[in-house]
Amino acid sequence: MNWLTNFVKPKIRAIVGKKDVPENLWSKCNGCGEMLFHRDLKDNLGVCNQCNQHHKISPVERFDSLFDNSEYELIETPKVISDPLKFRDTKKYTDRLKENRSKTGSTESIILAHGKVNKIKTVIASQNFSFMGGSLGMGTGESIINAANYCVKNNCVLIIIAAAGGARMQEGILSLMQLPRTIIAIDSLKQKKIPYISILTDPTTGGVTASYAMLGDISIAEPGALIGFAGPRVIENTIREKLPENFQQSEKLLQNGMLDMVIDRRELKETLGKIIKLITINNKNFDHT
Amino acid sequence: MNIILEFEKPIVELEGKLKELKHLVNSGDSKARIESSKLEKKIDTTLKEIYKKLTPWEKVLVARHPGRPHFLDYINGFIEDYIPLSGDRSFGEDTALIGGIGLFRGFSVVLIGNEKGHDTKTRLERNFGMAHPEGYRKASRLMNLANKFNLPVLTFVDTAGAYPGVEAEQRGQAEAIARCIESCINLKTPLISSIVGEGGSGGAMALAAGNKVIMLEHSIYSVISPEGCASILWRNSERSKDAAEALKLTSKDMLELNVVDKVVREPVGGAHRKPSEVINDLATVIEEQLIELNFAENKSYSDDRKEKFLAIGRITNQ
Ligand SMILES: [Zn+2]
Numbered sequence: 001m002n003w004l005t006n007f008v009k010p011k012i013r014a015i016v017g018k019k020d021v022p023e024n025l026w027s028k029c030n031g032c033g034e035m036l037f038h039r040d041l042k043d044n045l046g047v048c049n050q051c052n053q054h055h056k057i058s059p060v061e062r063f064d065s066l067f068d069n070s071e072y073e074l075i076e077t078p079k080v081i082s083d084p085l086k087f088r089d090t091k092k093y094t095d096r097l098k099e100n101r102s103k104t105g106s107t108e109s110i111i112l113a114h115g116k117v118n119k120i121k122t123v124i125a126s127q128n129f130s131f132m133g134g135s136l137g138m139g140t141g142e143s144i145i146n147a148a149n150y151c152v153k154n155n156c157v158l159i160i161i162a163a164a165g166g167a168r169m170q171e172g173i174l175s176l177m178q179l180p181r182t183i184i185a186i187d188s189l190k191q192k193k194i195p196y197i198s199i200l201t202d203p204t205t206g207g208v209t210a211s212y213a214m215l216g217d218i219s220i221a222e223p224g225a226l227i228g229f230a231g232p233r234v235i236e237n238t239i240r241e242k243l244p245e246n247f248q249q250s251e252k253l254l255q256n257g258m259l260d261m262v263i264d265r266r267e268l269k270e271t272l273g274k275i276i277k278l279i280t281i282n283n284k285n286f287d288h289t
Numbered sequence: 290m291n292i293i294l295e296f297e298k299p300i301v302e303l304e305g306k307l308k309e310l311k312h313l314v315n316s317g318d319s320k321a322r323i324e325s326s327k328l329e330k331k332i333d334t335t336l337k338e339i340y341k342k343l344t345p346w347e348k349v350l351v352a353r354h355p356g357r358p359h360f361l362d363y364i365n366g367f368i369e370d371y372i373p374l375s376g377d378r379s380f381g382e383d384t385a386l387i388g389g390i391g392l393f394r395g396f397s398v399v400l401i402g403n404e405k406g407h408d409t410k411t412r413l414e415r416n417f418g419m420a421h422p423e424g425y426r427k428a429s430r431l432m433n434l435a436n437k438f439n440l441p442v443l444t445f446v447d448t449a450g451a452y453p454g455v456e457a458e459q460r461g462q463a464e465a466i467a468r469c470i471e472s473c474i475n476l477k478t479p480l481i482s483s484i485v486g487e488g489g490s491g492g493a494m495a496l497a498a499g500n501k502v503i504m505l506e507h508s509i510y511s512v513i514s515p516e517g518c519a520s521i522l523w524r525n526s527e528r529s530k531d532a533a534e535a536l537k538l539t540s541k542d543m544l545e546l547n548v549v550d551k552v553v554r555e556p557v558g559g560a561h562r563k564p565s566e567v568i569n570d571l572a573t574v575i576e577e578q579l580i581e582l583n584f585a586e587n588k589s590y591s592d593d594r595k596e597k598f599l600a601i602g603r604i605t606n607q
Contacts, residue, residue, distance in 0.1 A: 081604055084546065085537045089522035138602050145599065167490075167512050169522060172536045173548050174602045176512040179491060180498040183470050184595045207512070209463035210451075210491040215471065229463035229491070230453030234517070238453045248458055258461050 029053055031224075045265045054202065054222045054265055059111040059126035062161055066124060066269050072115030075123065077108045078146050080138040085172045093170040096132065104131045108139040109164065112147050114156060118273030120286055121156040123147050127163040129203075134164030136208050137171045141178030144212060148185035151194050155285040157276050158189060161199045162213040165231070166206020179211040186212050195279050197272065200227050200250065200259070218275055219259045220268070221250035227258075294350050296339055300558070303332045336558045343507070346533040349515055351507040352486050353449075355412075356561035358568055360387065360402030360445045363485070366568035368393055368400065374434075377426035380460060385416040385452070386424030386496075388431045393443065394576045396584070399435040401428050401496060402445030405486070418487075419452035422465035425495050429465075429472040441479040441584055443575060444496040449514060451492030466495045473498035474598075479582040479590050481575055484508045484549070485560075500594050501578040502548070504540045505567065506555040510548065511538035547601060551578065 025038045031053025041048070045065055046055040064070045087093040101107060109131040114123045125147045127134040144160065151158045167175040189196050198216025200209075202225035209229055221227060228248040236243055246252060250262045263271055280286040293301050307328045313321035343351065351357075364371050371391035375382045388401035405418030428444075435442045451462055473480055473496070482499030488510035497510075504510065513521075515533035520526040543549040553574050556563040582590070 079604060081602060084602065085535070087535055089532075089535060142603075169513050169518050169536070172512055173510055173538065173543065173546060176490065176494055177548065177598065177601045179467075179494050180470050180474060180598045181601070183467065184474055184598060187471065187474060187595075205463075207491055210466040210494075211470065212467075214461075214464040214467045228458050229451060229466065230458065235453045235455065235458070239455065243455060247455060252459075256459050256461070258464060 030055060047265055052223060052264070054224055056129050056163065056202065057265075058130070059106075059113075059128050059161075062126045063111075063113045063115070063124060065265075066117060066159075066272065067113070067115035067122070068117060068119065072113040072124075075112035075114055075146065075150055077106075077110065077112065077139060077143045080142050083170075084138070084174055085170070087170040087172070089170075096170065100131045104128055106131065108143060109134050109137065109168075110140045110143045112143055112150075114150065114154070117157070117159075117269070118277050120276050120280055120288070121154065122159060122276065123151050123156045124159045124161065126161040127208075129163040132168065134162075134208075135166065135168035135175070136164055136178050136182075136206075136211075137168035137175050138178065140168075141175075141181045144182045145185040148188050152188060152192055155192065155194070155287075157280065157286075158186075158194060158196045159199060159272070160196070160212060160216075161201060162204040162208050163201045164204060164206070164208040166208055176207065179207050182212040183215065186215050192285050193283050194285070195276065197275065199268070201225050203227070203231075205229065205231050214258075217279070220271070221253065221259050221262045222265055222268075223250060223262055225250040227253050292355055294347070294354065296343075296347055297558075300332060300336055300339070303328060303335065307332065333557070340557055340559070344530070344534070345509075345536075345539055346515065346530040348507050348539050349509055349529075349533050351559045351561075352509045354559065354561045355405075355407060356564075357486055358560055358564040359407060359418075359447060359486070360404045362564060363402070363445055363568055363571065364391070364400065366565070367572040368398075371400070374431060375427070377423040377430060379423070379426060381421075381423045383420050383424030383427060384414055385418050385448070386420035386428060388428065390434075390440070393579075394572065396579060397440055399431050399440050399442045400445070401431055401442065403448040403493075403496070405447060416452060418448045419450060420448065420492060421452055421454070421457045422460040422462050425451070425462075425465035425469040428469050428496060432472040432476050436477050439478060441481070441579060441582075442476060444473075444480065444482045444499065446482060446484045446488050446493045446496050447486035448489050448492050449487050450489035451495070463491075466491050469495040470498055474594060475591055476594075477588075477591055479579060479584055480594065481578050481582075483571060483575065484510050485571070489514060498594065498598060500582055500590055500597065501550045503551045503553060503571070503574055503578065504543055504549040505553050505560060505571065506540050507559050508540060509538040510540075510543055511536050 026035045029048040032051035034050045046057040110127045112125045197218045200221040204227045254262050310321050310325040368391040373389040403418045406412035406415035480499040481501045482497045483503040515529040518532040519528040540552040556566045560567040
């Protein structure tokens with residue numbers, strides 16, 4: 001079945017439309033600098049065949065690669081107060097929002113979808129780094145709450161794919177309030193013993209790691225992802241020393257005991273399928289037939 | 290520490306004059322007596338004038354004033370039988386985020402707070418109030434203790450943020466903060482959080498998910514420091530004043546945004562001018578809030594807290 005024609009609402013089609021670079025184009029690998037044929041890179045889920053660099057991919061590409069048969073339905077992102085502080089830096093926040101909305105075709109830095117992974121009902125919430133650096137704002141937080149509520153109501157596994165620099169400064173203290181709010185959402189899954197799997201991608205830092213991203217029952221990161229609380233530049237400015245190489249890279253976090261695993265994006269679906277089956281097997285809320 | 294903020298300089302000048310006059314008064318100069326009482330009035334009105342129109346950036350400076358009362362000053366001020374408790378039982382003891390048990394106006398309570406220190410030596414010892422993961426893990430441990438023994442928890446927030454360092458990262462700063470917030474959320478007893486100085490980002494949030502959140506008038510509460518915000522959004526750290534304005538980080542803003550429940554007025558000229566007054570006033574408000582929470586009769590503190598935070602910023606009539 002083709003998800004584009006069957007499931008995806010017009011807005012999402014717009015993302016794909018805009019992001020679909022003509023297939024005969026080449027792009028340069030961020031890792032090794034090799035010129036990669038765009039279609040090959042896409043078929044390879046954004047991973048470089050030469051150096052294994054994991055390039056950023058869109059939420060739609062994530063859904064497409066993780067849900068069984070690429071079948072899923074979107075869950076609407078809830079409405080929130082827009083620009084509560086009337087924030088303005090060198091630009092008005094409302095203008096920034098407009099720009100990011102037309103650039104990505106979505107209203108917020110996160111998109112929710114439900115479908116099945118290894119035949120088990122699952123909700124995936126995927127952050128979009130192209131939307132204001134994936135930043136955690138009120139809309140993002142409310143979407144995560146919405147995703148968790150959906151999981152509790154419909155007995156679905158929750159997967160959040162994090163990609164964000166942190167909280168959204170333009171929403172001031174109300175973005176900081178998304179830390180407790182999203183933690184409350186994750187916590188609500190416990191009542192039905194619903195698993196929450198956190199997938200940390202490049203980059204995941206700040207308020208996002210200090211809330212839901214580090215609280216997965218299972219924590220998985222992509223190779224080479226920058227994961228931390230403070231960004232490297234802030235740390236360097238504070239300690240005024242050269243930082244150890246790659247110390248905030250997912251592989252190092254794995255060594256330090258902060259993650260369950262670091263796995264290749266191309267193996268993610270299979271691994272998730274196994275995990276979800278194994279941990280829901282004794283939970284009567286999940287249908288295993 | 291005797292630090293004079295830029296906008297306090299006119300006051301300090303007048304106070305210098307007053308000191309000289311007092312000498313003359315003491316030596317029996319009757320003219321000086323009249324002058325000095327006039328001057329006292331002038332100091333008072335000038336101070337009021339200055340503090341009435343403090344800009345958000347000036348409030349940031351007041352909130353960071355080293356002479357402002359800190360966690361240990363509050364403990365000494367209104368806690369009896371304070372017993373400090375140490376360590377996270379997994380790595381170490383954090384001197385920037387400390388806690389213990391004690392008696393507050395008849396209630397046995399768990400106390401947790403950021404301690405910045407008051408002079409160069411203690412500020413260094415306290416890492417300027419910036420905690421490592423072990424601090425947040427200790428805080429979680431103390432909240433578990435509060436759960437087990439049915440004790441209300443009082444937290445005191447005063448930090449620029451969690452420490453951004455290599456080792457802090459390696460030991461899981463983000464995870465420690467997230468777990469600490471989770472502990473606050475799930476605490477079965479009342480949690481009253483007071484923001485007494487700087488409420489900086491996730492490192493502050495870790496202790497601030499209270500049933501009641503109190504803020505001192507000139508404290509600040511923000512998702513990022515004005516300096517950090519300026520350097521990211523304006524690409525110019527010199528624009529901190531603009532960032533402080535835009536971030537809406539004052540106690541007045543917090544009341545309007547429903548992020549805090551109660552603001553405690555500070556003496557004219559800020560908490561650093563009359564620390565003991567502020568300490569007493571805060572104690573009175575905490576006691577009121579604790580009584581209002583009806584400890585022991587109401588048992589749904591965790592659910593109430595969740596509801597409270599879920600309601601923040603939400604559109605109500607959708
Ligand atoms: Zn490459």
